[in-house]
Amino acid sequence: MVIPSSISGCLDDAEVMCTHDARELEAITNPAVQAVIYIPPALPAWVPELASAVQRSAFRIPRTVLPKASRNGIDDWLEQNLPKAIVTTGVRASLKADILQNVDRLHALSHASQFMLRIFTDEPTTECGFHVDTVPPGAPAYGFLRVYNGAGTEYVDPANVTSIADFHRYLSRRERLVRESKVARNDGRKADYDRLQREIGLLDGERAFLIQRDEIKIAPAGSIVAFKHIDIRYLWEDHSKALAWIHCSPMTGESRLVVNITIPEPAAHIAPRARGGIPH
Ligand SMILES: [Fe+2]
Numbered sequence: 001m002v003i004p005s006s007i008s009g010c011l012d013d014a015e016v017m018c019t020h021d022a023r024e025l026e027a028i029t030n031p032a033v034q035a036v037i038y039i040p041p042a043l044p045a046w047v048p049e050l051a052s053a054v055q056r057s058a059f060r061i062p063r064t065v066l067p068k069a070s071r072n073g074i075d076d077w078l079e080q081n082l083p084k085a086i087v088t089t090g091v092r093a094s095l096k097a098d099i100l101q102n103v104d105r106l107h108a109l110s111h112a113s114q115f116m117l118r119i120f121t122d123e124p125t126t127e128c129g130f131h132v133d134t135v136p137p138g139a140p141a142y143g144f145l146r147v148y149n150g151a152g153t154e155y156v157d158p159a160n161v162t163s164i165a166d167f168h169r170y171l172s173r174r175e176r177l178v179r180e181s182k183v184a185r186n187d188g189r190k191a192d193y194d195r196l197q198r199e200i201g202l203l204d205g206e207r208a209f210l211i212q213r214d215e216i217k218i219a220p221a222g223s224i225v226a227f228k229h230i231d232i233r234y235l236w237e238d239h240s241k242a243l244a245w246i247h248c249s250p251m252t253g254e255s256r257l258v259v260n261i262t263i264p265e266p267a268a269h270i271a272p273r274a275r276g277g278i279p280h
Contacts, residue, residue, distance in 0.1 A: 014242035051149030132244035143262035151250035
């Protein structure tokens with residue numbers, strides 16, 4: 001496949017920015033910025049109340065994808081589906097407004113009018129190791145992630161990655177092992193399943209795509225991460241490190257509320273920066 005020069009160039013000086021200023025989330029449109037992690041100086045009071053309800057599995061949302069929805073569509077869905085009478089109406093309203101604020105941020109950056117929302121509460125699993133997220137062909141290649149509680153999201157500094165080719169070797173082998181492991185479990189082949197799980201653990205422990213294998217960074221729960229997603233056409237290409245944030249959800253611990261917002265199609269008018277700035 002021929003990769004456009006804009007993505008095959010030498011943007012290996014990719015940067016992950018950490019900030020206490022939400023306005024800096026808009027830097028995600030900078031080609032050299034792989035991710036912007038906004039860590040609020042203090043979490044608003046509604047977040048711990050929500051976190052407690054998620055942690056004790058009282059506030060539950062099944063894994064849901066709205067593949068293409070307007071802001072109003074997302075607003076309606078949240079109104080109808082966010083659990084009621086589990087947290088106070090104020091906490092529920094704050095969560096809804098918070099999710100919509102990230103939709104607005106994405107709109108301000110891209111001028112997109114349709115969004116993909118992924119939302120769920122669930123306990124961590126070992127299914128996904130380090131990976132990158134994708135967007136459909138031609139869609140703006142960034143999105144927003146907020147995990148409201150639990151363990152943080154692990155990620156690696158781009159300068160610590162040996163090469164994208166090495167990362168792809170890890171990723172493809174891990175995906176194969178997970179597939180085989182599921183088949184072994186469904187077939188009731190316990191010994192094979194256990195062996196495959198051990199192999200997955202070894203692979204994750206080796207982290208052969210890293211220069212410093214123990215140098216793992218954390219985006220803490222409560223932070224908002226704007227991060228580069230890879231256009232799915234280029235997922236397995238030897239692209240620049242700037243094009244995708246290599247990250248890993250926790251594999252153990254309490255149930256978490258996870259919300260991810262992306263754009264499902266090429267936006268009509270892509271603005272490199274928000275015209276009027278993004279809400280903060
Ligand atoms: Fe991800």
